[in-house]
Amino acid sequence: MPIRSAGALPSRLLPIQGKPHRTESLLLLKIIPLAALTGVGMLSTDLYLPALPHLAQTLATDVPTVQATVSVYIIVFALSQLAWGWIADRLGMRNTLVAGIALQIAAGIACALAGSVYWLIFFRAVQGIGAGAATVVVPVLLRRRFTDAEAVRAISWVGIAESVIPAIAPVAGAAILLVASWRATFWVVALLALMLLPFVIWLVPAKQALHEPGEPVNYRLLLRNRAFVRDALIYGLTFGALVTFVASAPHLVEVWLGHGPGMFALMQVFGVSSFILAASRGSAGVQRFGVHKMMQAGGYAQLLAVTGLLVLGLADVRSATLMIGFWAIFCAGLGLRGPATMTRALSVPHSMTSLASGFLMFLALFLSGVGTQLAGFFLSYGMYPVALLMLVMIVGSLYLQRGGEAQVVIEGVVD
Structure with missing residues (x-):
């Protein structure tokens, strides 16, 4: 199983030591x-x-x-x-x-x-x-x-x-x-x-020395790191599914559900709240179960949520309560999965972390734009095209994640 090392931390960046509180x-x-x-x-x-x-x-x-x-x-x-x-x-x-x-x-x-x-x-x-x-x-x-x-x-x-x-x-x-x-x-x-x-x-x-003088650092070398590319795609597809729904939701709420803007605001409140709750507990889950397990748990929660949204669309069940419920589950899954995925994606050699972060966010925004644009062509058909597009993204991310369970050596800690 491949091993990735992040290198040694500079002294000013060492983890804080002391009493827990x-x-x-x-x-x-x-x-x-x-x-x-x-x-x-x-x-x-x-x-x-x-x-x-x-x-x-x-x-x-x-x-x-x-x-x-x-x-x-x-x-x-x-x-x-x-x-x-x-x-x-x-x-x-x-x-x-x-x-x-x-x-x-x-x-x-x-x-x-x-x-x-x-x-x-x-x-x-x-x-x-x-x-x-x-x-x-x-x-x-x-x-x-x-x-x-x-x-x-x-x-x-x-x-x-x-x-x-x-x-x-x-x-x-x-x-x-x-x-x-x-x-x-x-x-x-x-x-x-x-x-x-x-x-x-x-x-x-x-x-802060990011790499040794003369050490080659460029995007070509970064993209040869298959583990990083895999995790960047997982994060990008997950983020893209989120933005695709958020961009489509105002139209779905007004036209498909027949509710006003207040319902969209309520949906956002539930989504943000569930994300915060899950994300705030994510680090404890990583300590207990590891990064990969948290990514899996979040991914399966998102799969459940988008499957539920797809069923609502195919059956033409226009229920604001169910839509908000599935959206809250999706956001909770993102809270578990997103930070863990980003952490693992940035577990590249220190000389590459700045390039890795830039490419990671570019890919997430690019896939978000693609998903949003594709969904816009089919919004007149209601929920199921949007949910189907989200499902493709989440299934794709889970497929990539399937091969991602590897030992990761970071700062002397084995995950």
């Missing part, structure tokens, strides 16, 4: 600012979503052009993952994060001051580039700092932040619009990014 407090103290940093990138879109209808009026443009302020951000954000992985390998983790934060701050201010929708689209693209730095670097930092179970817990907190923000940010954005214009949402994002800068300087080592 103190260890947990220090762990959260170091995780939360980094999790918030990835959340700011999502917040820059979710916070101003309620303002989109107003943009067409205030900037004298049409709805499709306004929508481009969202789609351009997502496209550039996805592509930037590959670039930031390469940049982090050369500039180091702290410099890369500082550069990303600086871009977010400058672009946020520019978006707030934009005089036309075309300038807004341009600065949103710059903002997307800046946001990409954190989603590449933060998982690498967490994976290097902690042992397996701690890394799963740390990455779970990042996932929790990334799941909670889409649920609460539109509500906060709507509240901002009651007292200010859409421009205020960009000022808020820029201010939050600025507030996180001191934490980055404090938490991230200034000098």
